[in-house]
Amino acid sequence: MIVESIDVFYLSMPQVLDIGDGSQDTLLVRITGGGYVGWGECEASPLVSIASLVCPMSHSACKPVQASVLGQELGGVDDIARIGDLVRENSLDLLQADHTLSGIDTAMWDLLGRARGVPVYExxxxxxxxxxxxxxxxxxxxxxxxxxxxxxxxxxxxxxxxxxxxxxxxxxxxxxxxxxxxxxxxxxxxxxxxxxxxxxxxxxxxxxxxxxxxxxxxxxxxxxxxxxxxxxxxxxxxxxxxxxxxxxxxxxxxxxxxxxxxxxxxxxxxxxxxxxxxxxxxxxxxxxxxxxxxxxxxxxxxxxxxxxxxxxxxxxxxxxxxxxxxxxxxxxxxxxxxLTQEHLLPDSAGQIRLPDAPGLGITPSPEAIVKYLVDVEIRVGGKTLYRTPDL
Amino acid sequence: MIVESIDVFYLSMPQVLDIGDGSQDTLLVRITGGGYVGWGECEASPLVSIASLVCPMSHSACKPVQASVLGQELGGVDDIARIGDLVRENSLDLLQADHTLSGIDTAMWDLLGRARGVPVYExxxxxxxxxxxxxxxxxxxxxxxxxxxxxxxxxxxxxxxxxxxxxxxxxxxxxxxxxxxxxxxxxxxxxxxxxxxxxxxxxxxxxxxxxxxxxxxxxxxxxxxxxxxxxxxxxxxxxxxxxxxxxxxxxxxxxxxxxxxxxxxxxxxxxxxxxxxxxxxxxxxxxxxxxxxxxxxxxxxxxxxxxxxxxxxxxxxxxxxxxxxxxxxxxxxxxxxxLTQEHLLPDSAGQIRLPDAPGLGITPSPEAIVKYLVDVEIRVGGKTLYRTPDL
Incomplete structure (x- = not known):
């Protein structure tokens, strides 16, 4: 299969407080390919990661992150590493790229796990x-x-x-x-x-x-x-x-x-x-x-x-x-x-266990996405490079 | 004096080629304070640096870069270092911030040099x-x-x-x-x-x-x-x-x-x-x-x-x-x-000499800015966070 689409969703609490609490917003990443869907998250500053996904190319080593991911073959775990290397090479001078790749890489693992019916750890x-x-x-x-x-x-x-x-x-x-x-x-x-x-x-x-x-x-x-x-x-x-x-x-x-x-x-x-x-x-x-x-x-x-x-x-x-x-x-x-339909709750012994389920075993809740979605639009040179996608 | 304004301008060649040539676009930074103007440049991916300047806060260590600069006292060289430290602290989790700070810091040195009538190297x-x-x-x-x-x-x-x-x-x-x-x-x-x-x-x-x-x-x-x-x-x-x-x-x-x-x-x-x-x-x-x-x-x-x-x-x-x-x-x-009115051309001995002039000794050309300016608009949650400013 190939990576057919990358959609990112900026979610935020209605009010973000000036405290060291990183749970107040997130950039959710959805990737599709071969009829499957995978999800991931990028840490911190959603708007900046969105910009790095879609920005115009500055030169051969400063391309938007999506240029190295969309349309790529995703047949196995080696492809995920290969795509990551491509991003690092083609976005070498794009500082934010590592954060953006993080959510994309995670979503590709989730997608591949779901496609194969096995947990990511396997x-x-x-x-x-x-x-x-x-x-x-x-x-x-x-x-x-x-x-x-x-x-x-x-x-x-x-x-x-x-x-x-x-x-x-x-x-x-x-x-x-x-x-x-x-x-x-x-x-x-x-x-x-x-x-x-x-x-x-x-x-x-x-x-x-x-x-x-x-x-x-x-x-x-x-x-x-x-x-x-x-x-x-x-x-x-x-x-x-x-x-x-x-x-x-x-x-x-x-x-x-x-x-x-x-x-x-x-x-x-x-x-x-x-x-x-x-x-x-x-x-x-x-x-x-x-x-x-x-x-x-x-x-x-x-x-x-x-x-x-x-x-x-x-x-x-x-x-x-x-x-x-x-x-x-x-x-x-x-x-x-x-944000998620499932939760990793401590078991009776107080331990956390990963789901024995395909991919990450955790699926975002559409209702939560709608509830916390922030509308974003980025226009450059008369073209819309990003607009909050439909669910 | 205080930092009264930060304006950034995305300039680009009409066509950006897929070659290792970093001169195809730039993010120009203009800072004003005390009746003076200073200029700087951020390397690579102008759109992403713009986003990091104006993005909404994610948490106390992930604030937009401008939050640590606008309104700050700029009385001497120590203030420039202090403002840089503030940016690094308040934007700790904002990966792109270092690139954005680079142009701002440069513009503050230029501004201070012009205000004092001495070159930055002094x-x-x-x-x-x-x-x-x-x-x-x-x-x-x-x-x-x-x-x-x-x-x-x-x-x-x-x-x-x-x-x-x-x-x-x-x-x-x-x-x-x-x-x-x-x-x-x-x-x-x-x-x-x-x-x-x-x-x-x-x-x-x-x-x-x-x-x-x-x-x-x-x-x-x-x-x-x-x-x-x-x-x-x-x-x-x-x-x-x-x-x-x-x-x-x-x-x-x-x-x-x-x-x-x-x-x-x-x-x-x-x-x-x-x-x-x-x-x-x-x-x-x-x-x-x-x-x-x-x-x-x-x-x-x-x-x-x-x-x-x-x-x-x-x-x-x-x-x-x-x-x-x-x-x-x-x-x-x-x-x-x-882009610039002055140029650092080799002298008769083939050497490059910095201008013996206030600040960086180099001033952007308004005509070039107009000629290469790329119109950008970033809207988040119904608010316009950035629109290409007037010259």
Whole structure:
């Protein structure tokens, strides 16, 4: 079969708040071929990804993403990798292309899985999908008391692991951060797995990050996530050398496999966190998972959006039994919750299992698409390059 | 003063050809403040950069670029760096933002230079701008004979250094590549400085690249540029260890200072090539120039567009006498030539000198803008987020 169409849908909450919550909008990708339909999602800035899909060519290495995908043969998994390589070559100078490819690649895996009647993880070569231990992922509370209550709430919901991040953490005085981490530990209980996400707040300042190490060690934090921006490999390496029992986690900013490998090789992270909606799709995510295995680094998904994106991000390391933690957003906006017909809910043991169903096993809800759809039109030189498509 | 307005103009040749010629379109940036006007350019994919300037917020770390610039205090050079940091923080998850910031940062330097009546290189701390030796930068000919004639033409025009790149180089059989390089050397003459640009054609395949080393060494090629994509640091390092007298050059794909530093530290390049229109502007380019000095690596501009972009890229290392080579496009499309009122032409000694004039010393031509302007309109949710502004 060939890739017959690529349609993208900009979905958004009616109001987007100025908080670190990535579930407030999304770009949904629908691909058709051979009578089948596949779905994927691109992380962040839907309008910009739409523009990169349809923009006029600037030169031979700066073509719109769709030019390398539409009409391509999609006969097997090798074709997905080949199409990804084509996009990277033909859109070399189009910075946004990696994000756009991510949703397209994911939709091609979904389509191929549905066409063959097998889950994506089987197409990836995994014999089965091991259950994952979800960690509840939330933003820090406004106050330590609020964080304490959120952590207790996590435990009541059955989560053994919880991650707190963003908000004011790392920005104000040291004592405020200490109080927040202590509150999170208290709320999670002594046996909870506590994870802290600094959201790149210290950019590349090792000294500011280091001051938080004692409280993280005292509170037995498993990982400190994104103390720095993705490019600050030296800072990562220096902090990792000093962080003792607290391992560093990072990698969600990786928009290709090289960046993720650099985080492992030159940044000394203990956990590599990959978002299939940003790294270049499931193809690239699987390559990073393989590399992490070879290097003894633990792979974890990064997901802060819908359960379609969650399924996509889990497929890449579904068959890796050792890497059992998974990010699981528990305070998503209604858009992210309503977007899919199926949901990946914890089982009776509190574990997350991928659907034993064709493709991603998750299908967008037409009603949700209609409800949250944002009308977009892009006109260049008198021609309409994009208009929100019909469902 | 404060940044009062940011206007961007999509300019394009009437027809964009499927060749590696980056002079076929551009995104021109105009910034006003305190009664002054500054100009800059963003490299590649104008529509996508426009979208990133005006897109709706996705979350607190994914805001439109203009949100971090408009209304900001612009009292001195530190403010330009501060505004750049704001963009990187507030648009952390907006991949295209680095390209867009590049033109904005450049325009702010131009504006500040004009307001103070001094060239940008003085604002950067350089006492003077040393003349640079231009290398003529062209695409390989269709045949070795065509390449030979282009090289001879370069010499007749007075250039002592020439770079050939892209086209079919590296794609076909080895002999075709050998014939091309030999022809370029013959045309340039024994005393010419010969540079070869592989345009990332071997992605990260060290073996394929290595096969070309003998002819590059035999023809005394000064540098082999971009054998691999920017992220393939291991491949760069391996090839550099085997390349002998031929040094590796790369870095044009760097869209932040970290990537450029990684090319130096982990990729072992001998020449770091930076495009101010992509790396984050003149601020980031100057940081890379300083880092290159400290590491003993030669800095070179990357420029394949207008003389406004050329001036911007030269400012960053204007005061570094040792790094005397500069890329100089000699076969640009009429858009790139007509775009500016002034041009940086070789002097009687064949050298390029930056204007001793306020800002970048180069002003866009209103007639050229009108002639090449592409009408763009972006509507989201019933609102017009962008419409090509009036001159």
């Amino acid at each position: 197409l990836l070569g995994y014999r089965c999908a091991f259950p994952k231990t979800p960690y509840a992922s939330v933003l820090f509370g406004e106050t330590p008391q609020e964080t304490l209550e959120m952590a207790r709430h996590m435990r009541r919901l059955g989560y053994r692991a919880g991650k707190f991040g963003w908000g004011a953490f790392g920005r104000d005085d040291l004592q405020a951060d200490i109080d927040q981490v202590v509150a999170a530990r208290e709320g999670l209980g002594e046996d909870g797995v506590l994870l802290i996400d600094a959201g790149t707040v210290w950019v590349d300042d090792v000294e500011r990050a280091s001051r938080r190490l004692p409280v993280l060690q005292d509170c037995r934090v498993t990982w400190l996530e994104e103390p720095f921006v993705s490019g600050a490999l030296d800072a990562y390496r220096q902090l990792a050398a000093a962080s003792g029992t607290v391992r560093l986690a990072g990698g969600e900013g990786s928009h290709n496999t090289y960046m993720a490998a650099h985080m492992i090789d030159h940044g000394s992270v203990g956990y590599i966190q990959i978002d299939a909606g940003r790294v270049g799709g499931i193809t690239a995510a699987k390559q990073v998972a393989d590399y992490a295995q070879a290097k003894g680094v633990t792979y974890v998904n990064h997901t802060f959006t819908s359960h379609l994106a969650l399924s996509a991000s889990l497929q890449a390391y579904a068959g890796v039994e050792r890497d059992h933690l998974c990010e699981y957003p528990i305070a998503s906006k209604p858009l992210a919750v309503e | 604002l950067l701390g350089y006492r003077c701008a040393f003349p640079k030796t231009p290398y003529a930068s062209v695409l390989f000919g269709e045949t070795p004979q065509e390449t030979l004639e282009m090289a001879r033409h370069m010499r007749r025009l007075g250039y002592r250094a020439g770079k050939f790149g892209w086209g079919a180089f590296g794609r076909d059989d080895l002999q075709a590549d050998i014939d091309q390089v030999v022809a370029a050397r013959e045309g340039l003459g024994e005393d010419g400085v010969l540079l070869i640009d592989a345009g990332t054609v071997w992605v990260d395949d060290v073996e394929r690249a290595s096969r070309r080393l003998p002819v590059l060494q035999d023809c005394r090629v000064t540098w082999l540029e971009e054998p691999f994509v920017s992220g393939a640091l291991d491949a760069y390092r391996q090839l550099a260890a085997a390349s002998g007298t031929v040094r590796l050059a790369g870095g044009e794909g760097s869209h932040n200072t970290y990537m450029a530093a990684h090319m130096i530290d982990h990729g072992s390049v001998g020449y770091i090539q930076i495009d101010a229109g992509r790396v984050g502007g003149i601020t980031a380019a100057k940081q890379v120039a300083d880092y290159a000095q400290a590491k003993g690596v030669t800095y070179v501009n990357h420029t394949f567009t207008s003389h406004l972009a050329l001036s911007a890229s030269l400012q960053a290392y204007a005061g570094v006498e040792r790094d005397h080579l500069c890329e100089y496009p000699i076969a640009s499309k009429p858009l790139a030539v007509e």
